[in-house]
Structure formats: C-alpha cells, structure tokens
Amino acid sequence: MNSSDTGAGSGSKPPLRLLHTSDVHLGAYDHGRGDHLDGMRAGLEDAFRRTVDKAVNEQVDAMLIAGDFIDNARVRDETLHNAAAEIARTGVPVVVLPGNHDHVGPSSLYNRIDWAAEAPNLHLMREPGGETVAPDGLDVEIWGRSHTEQDPRFTPFADAPPRGEAAWQIGIGHGHFIHPGAALQHSFHIYEEELQAMDRDYVALGHWERLVRVAAGGTTAAYSGAPESLSGSVGGRVLLVDLQADGSVRIEASSLDGEAPVWHDDIPFLEGAEADPRR
Numbered sequence: 001m002n003s004s005d006t007g008a009g010s011g012s013k014p015p016l017r018l019l020h021t022s023d024v025h026l027g028a029y030d031h032g033r034g035d036h037l038d039g040m041r042a043g044l045e046d047a048f049r050r051t052v053d054k055a056v057n058e059q060v061d062a063m064l065i066a067g068d069f070i071d072n073a074r075v076r077d078e079t080l081h082n083a084a085a086e087i088a089r090t091g092v093p094v095v096v097l098p099g100n101h102d103h104v105g106p107s108s109l110y111n112r113i114d115w116a117a118e119a120p121n122l123h124l125m126r127e128p129g130g131e132t133v134a135p136d137g138l139d140v141e142i143w144g145r146s147h148t149e150q151d152p153r154f155t156p157f158a159d160a161p162p163r164g165e166a167a168w169q170i171g172i173g174h175g176h177f178i179h180p181g182a183a184l185q186h187s188f189h190i191y192e193e194e195l196q197a198m199d200r201d202y203v204a205l206g207h208w209e210r211l212v213r214v215a216a217g218g219t220t221a222a223y224s225g226a227p228e229s230l231s232g233s234v235g236g237r238v239l240l241v242d243l244q245a246d247g248s249v250r251i252e253a254s255s256l257d258g259e260a261p262v263w264h265d266d267i268p269f270l271e272g273a274e275a276d277p278r279r
C-alpha cells in the first residue's frame with residue numbers, strides 16, 4: 001500500500017493495519033505420543049495457519065507476535081521450519097518478541113535454524129535491554145525487550161525509552177499486568193504507570209491466554225489472547241489494530257473460527273480482582 005499520499009493534510013498520519021497475536025505455543029505437544037496429542041499438536045499448527053490466513057486476507061501491513069510464539073527449546077525441527085514458512089507466507093514484516101517460553105540466549109530455539117534465510121521478513125527481537133524495530137517502508141517503530149531466561153525479575157517496560165521519530169510508535173511486551181489491588185506474586189511485572197509514561201500509540205501484550213484491554217493512560221493496550229488456548233477454554237481470536245489517519249487507534253478482536261468480531265469498545269477492560277494468567 002502507498003501510504004505516502006495520506007500525509008499531506010495537517011495532522012494526518014499514514015494509516016496502518018497491524019495484526020497482534022501472542023502465546024501461539026507452537027510445538028507444545030511435540031514430544032507426547034498418541035492420537036489425542038497428535039490432534040492437539042495439529043490444532044496449534046492449524047490455529048497459526050489461520051492466523052496467517054487472517055493477516056493475508058485482512059491485508060495487514062505488519063504482524064506482531066508478543067511472546068511465547070514457540071512453546072519450548074526442544075520442539076521438533078519441523079515445528080521450527082513450519083513456523084518460519086508460515087511467517088514468510090504473510091508477505092509482510094513480522095515482529096517476534098521472545099517470551100519466557102521462547103527466550104533468547106545461548107540455548108535459544110532461535111539459534112537452531114536459519115530464520116533469516118527461511119523467513120527474510122522476520123524481525124526477531126534479541127535484545128534483553130530493549131530495541132526498536134523499524135520495518136522498511138512503514139512509518140512505524142516498535143520497541144520491546146526480549147526475555148533471556150526465565151528470570152522472574154524481568155520487567156518488560158520499566159524505564160522504556162521515549163517515543164522515536166516515526167509517525168506511529170508501538171510497544172510490545174510479554175508479562176503480567178499488575179492491576180490495582182492485585183497480588184504481586186507473579187513475575188514479569190507490567191504497570192499502568194509504565195505504559196502511560198511510554199506514551200506509545202498502541203501496546204501489544206502477551207503472556208495471558210485472555211483477550212482483554214488494560215489501563216495505560218491515554219494509550220490503547222491489550223492482550224490478544226492465544227489463537228488456540230492450551231487450556232481449551234478461551235482463545236481463537238487475534239487483534240486487528242487500525243492506526244488511523246486522524247491519529248486514533250481502533251482495535252477489533254477478529255475470530256479465527258468465523259464468529260462475529262468484537263469491536264474496540266466492546267472488548268472488556270481488566271477489572272475486578274486479580275487477573276487470571278494461565279502461564
């Protein structure tokens with residue numbers, strides 16, 4: 001898409017559409033035996049295939065995967081090759097932020113195959129100190145901080161840098177949003193004040209198998225939930241994020257199963273007692 005034509009008006013921005021997903025957990029059942037596990041394994045792969053179909057059909061400009069794309073470092077080789085092939089099939093920049101299940105580091109699964117060769121459109125975030133991805137041809141910068149090991153003190157957004165130069169500024173993180181009144185026993189804390197201070201246009205969150213918006217000052221921030229939930233009770237949706245010419249951001253929870261979409265204002269905010277992270 002040619003977005004350069006839309007920048008002439010005062011205060012207008014180039015519209016972009018993103019697909020946000022997380023917690024795909026490809027390969028979670030790679031080492032079990034039996035028809036039941038074979039079916040669940042195929043189900044995870046099929047859910048990601050439908051996620052990529054969605055990205056193609058909705059003509060998104062980029063896809064964001066907010067952690068736990070792959071379940072663990074011992075998945076089958078074919079799982080990694082299939083994952084890379086699906087990323088390549090999107091035909092658009094795909095930003096993968098490693099989470100606690102697929103962290104970077106010396107024994108990382110991201111060192112096992114040549115991702116750059118198999119999926120040249122992949123932007124893999126490898127910096128635990130944080131890094132900015134700026135895909136060619138898109139007026140957007142995505143900042144995130146990769147997990148390295150399963151360090152419970154890891155903080156996805158503490159002391160994040162200020163906005164960059166591109167028209168659109170996105171944050172991506174994998175962790176546990178701390179709701180006022182929630183207990184503090186969980187790892188990878190994310191706080192509303194941090195999201196507010198970052199001053200991004202959208203923050204893509206992962207780690208919960210739950211579709212929910214969270215408070216972030218004036219910023220829209222949401223967990224996409226998983227394409228296919230490991231717990232079996234939720235999931236099946238991805239978020240389409242429309243960054244609009246007037247500077248506003250609208251999100252839509254789009255079903256992978258043909259169910260009706262849930263629009264921006266109908267997507268629930270996290271409220272009440274402590275959140276309920278699956279992993």
Ligand SMILES: [Mn+2]
Binds near residue numbers: 068099206207
């Ligand atoms: Mn996680």
